[in-house]
Amino acid sequence: MTPLPTSPSFRLEGRRALVTGASSGIGLGCAVALAEAGAEVVLAARRIERLDDAVAALRARGCRAEALRLDVAEVEASADAVAGRGPFDILVNSAGLGRHGPAVDTKPEDFDAVAAINLRGAYFLTQAVARGLIAAKRSGSLINVTSQMGHVGGIDRAVYCATKHAVEGFTKAMAIEWGPHRIRVNTVAPTFIRTPLTEATFAGPERRRWIEEKIKLPRVGEVSDVMGAVLYLASDAASMVTGTSLLVDGGWTAG
Incomplete structure (x- = not known):
């Protein structure tokens, strides 16, 4: 008999995940996908009431989940929260902010607000989770939710595009740096x-x-389109995937 290769597993039992922006939308969907695949998931966002409702719904399905009030713009508090609850095997950075408008009208305060969450917050939260993994000598999968606007430009989205392009850049650099620790960053x-x-x-x-x-x-x-992509990157099925971007754009950037 010809020996057949073994299909990699998409299951996540025994792993702990942190998902930001998890009170609604893409973040909530990602938290559900990871929890249903067997991970213990910490859902983080600023709106604790909505998080509590989501956690209750996940537990009713038999999933392991807990809520954490977290504002990623508060870098030191976020790092303390990660250090106190980690290490996390999986991170999904889904918290984000957009203040769209013509580039000629951009106000410094709007630029700073968007960058504080999309770029600065994402950078230092990724750093905090990686530090925990390195200290524990554990591998991990760190996933930053960017946008097709991290690869192209968009009308009225100069600030948003700037932050998302920047996240694509630091993701590649971190993937190179942390590859020897078996930490994947995508x-x-x-x-x-x-x-x-x-x-x-x-x-x-x-x-x-x-x-x-x-x-x-x-x-x-649809949110489910992103859920599948995140589950893939979080799992052993993507064990050789790092430093790259998985575009879930329906072919937008191909044209």
Whole structure:
């Protein structure tokens, strides 16, 4: 008999995951995907009431989950929280902020607010989780949720694009640096995903038409599309994948 290769596992039993921005949308979806795959998941966000509801729903499904009030812009407090609850085998950096408008109208305070979460917060939270893994001599998978706008430009999105391009850059650098520790660092870069926060965008006929023309597949993105990508990168199925971006953009950046 010809020996057959063994399929890698997507299961995550015995692993602990931290998911930021987990009170709704993509972050919540990622937390659900990891928990249903067997991970013990800490759902983190600023809105503790919504986190408590999500945790209760996950526990009702038999999943292991807990809530953590966390503002990634508060770098020192976030690092302390990670040190106190870690080490985490998996990180999903999904907290994000967008203040869109013409580049000629960008105010310094808006630039700083977006960068504090999308770039500075993501950078130092990734650092904090990596420090815990290195100290514990454990491997891990660190995933930053960026955007297709981390690969291309977009009208009224100069600040957002700047932060997401920057996250793509530090992800590659960290992957090189932490590879010897068996810590993988990647990004997931979604297109426009249907969530409560994007309802206003999809409600505008002209903007929706522009989105649908740019996406090559005949539909817009759903949270479940990102869930599958994150589960893959978190699992042993992606054990040789680091320093790269998994584009979940329906072909947007291919054209």
